[in-house]
Amino acid sequence: MNPHSKKRPFAASVALLLATALAAPAMAQDVNRSSPQVVPEEASNLPPTLDAPYPGGTMQLEVDASDTRTRAFRIKQTIPVAAGTSELTLVYPKWLPGNHSATGKISELGGIRFLVDGKPVSWARDPVEVHAFHLDLPAGASEVVAEMVFTSALESSDGRIMMTDALLNMQFEKVSLYPAGHYVRRIKVEPSLKLPQGWTAASAMDGQSQSGQWVRWAETDYETLVDSPVFAGEHHKSFDLGHNVDLELFGDNAKDIETKPEQIAAHRKLVNEALAAFGAFHFDHYDFLLAASDEIGGIGLEHHRSSENQLAANAFTDWEGQEFDRDLLPHEMSHSWVGKFRRPEKLWTPDYHRPMQDNLLWVYEGQDMFWGLVLAARSGLQSPEIVRGALANYAGIFTAQPGREFRSVEDTTFEPIMSGRKSRPFPSLLRNEDYYIEGALVWLEADQIIRKGTSGRKGLDDFAKAFFGIKPGDWGVVTFDFDEVVSTLNGVYAYDWANFLDTRFRQPNQPAPLKGFEMAGYTLAWTEEENPYLKQAYAGSGSVNLFYSLGINVNKSGKVTSTLWEGPAFKAGLVNGAEIVAVNGKAFSADRIKEVVSATKDGGKVELIVKRGDEFETIAIPYTGGLRYPQLVKTAKGEAGLDRLLAPRTK
Incomplete structure (x- = not known):
């Protein structure tokens, strides 16, 4: 007999029986529940990347960016392949220098088809690395033609506006593919770009020439291509610095x-x-x-x-x-x-x-x-x-x-x-x-x-x-x-x-x-006046910077656009998205809320009527510091x- 064992009290025994009974349905359910096992993790089928020249030769890249109405870039890219090549993997750039992340816009690339001798080639997207396309080439293929459309944003809700009726800012990684298996600096390409009538272009790429609407550059490597964006437009001046x-x-x-x-x-x-x-x-x-x-x-x-x-x-x-x-x-x-x-x-x-x-x-x-x-x-x-x-x-x-x-x-x-x-x-x-x-x-x-x-x-x-x-x-x-x-x-x-x-x-x-x-x-000090940088930065927008006082920024219509965690406004229940409609009983304006906050240093109060959805509420913010802005003061x-x-x- 274990000398440390004790008889369970009656109440404890009853509790144990109840817990067992209550657990029984769950246990039975587990017995009848299907339980799949993990499938071995699948690796992408991309070949290893070698510091060796791409053996197929120089790619030709033609981008038609002349349609200012749809702002769609129509792409024709010719990728030569070495004799005897039966499989080719083409990749759309994903991890982009300067972006520090995987920002390649593969979701905006459509109308994709690959041709050999004018006939479609079957292809499959890599299920792991979805920016990659695997092609099965017919015997004797010497080049693959890729035809695609990049759909650039029409409105800011679609993404960054790259093209307007007067301007274009295009990055070549958005409108091209590269053959996997080689350092991108070892892949050669000749790019060309069609512009709207009367436009001119600028880029750091060498050998630029323009004939009519087409701008062409000398052969370069794919790394340099991706590192060489283009600006083009109707209104353009160049200055030698x-x-x-x-x-x-x-x-x-x-x-x-x-x-x-x-x-x-x-x-x-x-x-x-x-x-x-x-x-x-x-x-x-x-x-x-x-x-x-x-x-x-x-x-x-x-x-x-x-x-x-x-x-x-x-x-x-x-x-x-x-x-x-x-x-x-x-x-x-x-x-x-x-x-x-x-x-x-x-x-x-x-x-x-x-x-x-x-x-x-x-x-x-x-x-x-x-x-x-x-x-x-x-x-x-x-x-x-x-x-x-x-x-x-x-x-x-x-x-x-x-x-x-x-x-x-x-x-x-x-x-x-x-x-x-x-x-x-x-x-x-x-x-x-x-x-x-x-x-x-x-x-x-x-x-x-x-x-x-x-x-x-x-x-x-x-x-x-x-x-x-x-x-x-x-x-x-x-x-x-x-x-x-x-x-x-x-x-x-x-x-x-x-x-x-x-x-x-x-x-x-x-x-x-x-x-x-x-x-x-110098020392960091706090004053009622905005420093010259802040004054200019906020002047054009009409926004109000109260971040260092109430702990909020407010746009010109009174909407709270940012809130300091655990700041005075936050603690009072005022957060992003709320609309300030009145300040101390008077209609909101940028000047009005600044006057009220400034007066708190002399015992004033901040009482806001706030609209959130269809409801209105009054929020009192306990704050006594006045307006506060950071300044560097010389010591x-x-x-x-x-x-x-x-x-x-x-x-």
């Missing part, structure tokens, strides 16, 4: 591309300042592809020899009022060095169906965000006041961000893959792609550590030359890892950089990244470290 760099400007209307000499001079200075910062070029020529447009979809995307960008239609005609947005071109040009020439080793892939790993984006995008702002100020495209306002705004976000407790900066690098960059209700809790702006603030601190340790003789400019300025004239890709970043920093100034970077970027629950400002002679006497960082390096 020196050093084989051009600004290709397109507009909705002729007036949108009217420029002044000083505006173009600022872009020329940008090129000079970029060369001074990085120390070498890694392209033979470079093209800023820029649309001044309110009709085409917004874009800012980096490429090795070009960038594709969109600014407001009045970017040049309202030059002063649009200053807040002019760090875009400095940001994208910096990417030629930061992210294109030097790329994290796991973000480089030999083709476009192999997944990318984003964990070092705090170097790729964080460094680039830093240099975009620095070069915007050094070139004069933005004033130091605007740049300081942007930095203050970024820092302000991180002072009230509960998501910092559980997510590190590096964890946010996986955001493009996880969320597909869609909007979400509470980014302050979930965090966004903070490796951009928090990355820039941490690199500012690194710059100041170097400057302090070297008595001002060195800074992050020296890191840029040592890391990004290597191998002058090399137009390829040189990959890097965490250890090389650390060793290069130590070559500039000996410090515990491994611990610094690990703590700032890889560890959660870090304090707001304000140390760089303090070392650079140093004379020229501060941040002033020196933003000062021009060239005449």
